[in-house]
Amino acid sequence: MSTPNPADRVDTLERLLGDPEDVGNPLGYGPLLEADEADLMFAAGERALDDFGLNAEFVPSEYGGRLRGLDTFIGIMRAVYRRDPSLGLGYGFSSFIAGVNVWSAGDEDQCREAASLLLSGQRIAAAYHELAHGNDFAGTDCAAVRDASGRLLLSGRKEVVCNIQRSRALVVLARTAEGRGSRNHSQLLIDKAALPPETLVDLRRWPSVGMRGVQLGGMEFRDCPVPDSAVLGDEGQGTETALRSFQLTRIALPGMLCGVLDSGLRLAQRLAVERELYGAPVSALPTVRAQLADAFVDLLISDCATTVAARGVHLLTGQSSVHASAVKYQVSGHLMGAMDSLSAVLGANFYLREGRYGAFQKLLRDLKLAGFGHAARVACLVTMLPQMPVLARRGWTEGPEAPSEVFRPDVEVGALPFQRLSLFGRGRDSLLTALATGAERMAADGAAEGAEAAELRTLVGQLLDESEALRRECALLRPSDIGVDAPPEVLRLPARYAALLSASACLNVWLESGTRGDPALQDPAWLIAALHRLARGLGHAGVDDIGPVRERLYSQLAERYEAAESFDLSRRRLPS
Amino acid sequence: MPEDKNEAPVNDLEQWLTRQVATYLDRKPEEIDQHTLFTDHGLDSVYALTFCADIEDFLGITVSDTLLWDYATIRALADHLTELVAGSGRQGAGTP
Numbered sequence: 001m002s003t004p005n006p007a008d009r010v011d012t013l014e015r016l017l018g019d020p021e022d023v024g025n026p027l028g029y030g031p032l033l034e035a036d037e038a039d040l041m042f043a044a045g046e047r048a049l050d051d052f053g054l055n056a057e058f059v060p061s062e063y064g065g066r067l068r069g070l071d072t073f074i075g076i077m078r079a080v081y082r083r084d085p086s087l088g089l090g091y092g093f094s095s096f097i098a099g100v101n102v103w104s105a106g107d108e109d110q111c112r113e114a115a116s117l118l119l120s121g122q123r124i125a126a127a128y129h130e131l132a133h134g135n136d137f138a139g140t141d142c143a144a145v146r147d148a149s150g151r152l153l154l155s156g157r158k159e160v161v162c163n164i165q166r167s168r169a170l171v172v173l174a175r176t177a178e179g180r181g182s183r184n185h186s187q188l189l190i191d192k193a194a195l196p197p198e199t200l201v202d203l204r205r206w207p208s209v210g211m212r213g214v215q216l217g218g219m220e221f222r223d224c225p226v227p228d229s230a231v232l233g234d235e236g237q238g239t240e241t242a243l244r245s246f247q248l249t250r251i252a253l254p255g256m257l258c259g260v261l262d263s264g265l266r267l268a269q270r271l272a273v274e275r276e277l278y279g280a281p282v283s284a285l286p287t288v289r290a291q292l293a294d295a296f297v298d299l300l301i302s303d304c305a306t307t308v309a310a311r312g313v314h315l316l317t318g319q320s321s322v323h324a325s326a327v328k329y330q331v332s333g334h335l336m337g338a339m340d341s342l343s344a345v346l347g348a349n350f351y352l353r354e355g356r357y358g359a360f361q362k363l364l365r366d367l368k369l370a371g372f373g374h375a376a377r378v379a380c381l382v383t384m385l386p387q388m389p390v391l392a393r394r395g396w397t398e399g400p401e402a403p404s405e406v407f408r409p410d411v412e413v414g415a416l417p418f419q420r421l422s423l424f425g426r427g428r429d430s431l432l433t434a435l436a437t438g439a440e441r442m443a444a445d446g447a448a449e450g451a452e453a454a455e456l457r458t459l460v461g462q463l464l465d466e467s468e469a470l471r472r473e474c475a476l477l478r479p480s481d482i483g484v485d486a487p488p489e490v491l492r493l494p495a496r497y498a499a500l501l502s503a504s505a506c507l508n509v510w511l512e513s514g515t516r517g518d519p520a521l522q523d524p525a526w527l528i529a530a531l532h533r534l535a536r537g538l539g540h541a542g543v544d545d546i547g548p549v550r551e552r553l554y555s556q557l558a559e560r561y562e563a564a565e566s567f568d569l570s571r572r573r574l575p576s
Numbered sequence: 577m578p579e580d581k582n583e584a585p586v587n588d589l590e591q592w593l594t595r596q597v598a599t600y601l602d603r604k605p606e607e608i609d610q611h612t613l614f615t616d617h618g619l620d621s622v623y624a625l626t627f628c629a630d631i632e633d634f635l636g637i638t639v640s641d642t643l644l645w646d647y648a649t650i651r652a653l654a655d656h657l658t659e660l661v662a663g664s665g666r667q668g669a670g671t672p
Binding site: 138177180181182183239240386388389390393394422423424426478479480482483484548 | 592599600602615624625628629630632641642
């Protein structure tokens, strides 16, 4: 009732954090880099997020928090990641991961317990990872076994887990039966304060390349007595709960990480306009403008893909298992590729850990998490692959039509449907279908004119050809091709699928942008550049000369930079 | 419950399931035991999900996406599906 609307919340948060480049700002890049150099969480930043009450964003509104739309959550967290990814993960996102599993499978008491912990400013660690098993959940060794009296005793280790030491509670994935079956693990919500301290032993901290302040620790459980009331859902439901819940978090993570590229672009553009080379600003060099424009396009593709996938959780019931893996794979590639490319724009300045552009190297290191954190990119492809033949057989161009709201971030969606997440999309994918329907609509509407309309037709034609070729190849997949030991050329199939989903998201967001009145979004330049980039990535020719479009995009980027606006779809005014 | 190893499939449905599993694993149907857990056969958990689609298309019913996790051998699955099909005349089979 009294919760301010999401856009206002992001503005409040941005105002609280202030201008990152202001040397007098205690929440600016200077103090933040000092904390990173010392491998510490940014304490002033954590206090600011306490003041904002960020934890309330992790708690569903029915339990007293502010969590409703997944895209809204991403938007708020993106502001945190724009400033300091370590704060994003280390303050917060790990509690969100744990929380989602509780909201998905927990009973009323467990949900209330988790909500009350979070709303009182405490943390819940997501204790899934074991060094020996990585993304291979079925291998999890940490075990909860019943003793003679029927009491659950937890033993084993969890390693490289964010905030495990300073969290008040944990969600632990533990083996509750022998073997590699999918019903052999359970999730436990445990309150550390309620258990004998000698049975919970903190392990050392693991130092890391990026997000250096984030406290990656471990814990050894020594016959820790866990009450039956800790089990989330039924015993044996742990893997299922994780696979459902992680759809949300795998969409959210790349969506939030768009904030890193947003800041990276700002720093690179800053150098490009401030620094003179050969008697002119660096931005006068066509190569530099092209690199900046391409990174801007990568950001818009990433935002479209994650925004649409996030809204799909609400509006395309049961289809998110493919979308989550697809965006985690595709968007992490765009974000990391763009930041690498921008590091060339910064030249020697990207190599320095202090000074005017010193924040860039930190963002670059922090972003590396996108490639492996919360499912490695290749693990995402392996997860999608078994669904490819079913999609080829059932869905592809005949999926149920996506409601237009999926592509309209301005329309608020309702509460998250935790109970309606499906492990398997059943061969239906409205987003892929929307590539073809979007193409038809584009042709019918005449939404672009002249040469641009022709370019869009060319690009969409290439993408539809790709879609049909991919469908044929997926239909030929043999069952023995699609296991975890799939050969690299087979893993290209889900990768191509992920690119087509991103193309569909961009096309349809653009088609719907007419209803919103943002002239920059309605300008087909970004869409042409986005589809060109995706088509080229798929081995197609794209358009003949992307040069003029790039120049226009660079001008838009420069305009946003001057106006202190974000580079993502929201085009939000930032503190300066 | 488990009796002899590699006994012959008891009905058409079991025979079909056995052939499917054999195809998935790139092995001969007669090498597939009806009482071995799918995971012990080497069917990965995510992979098992997609088997549901084959079953749905073959039987014309809708099944739960965790079907192969909950009925983890060919025999258990065949028994469960037989019940589902028998019940599907009265109401929608399984949970979507």
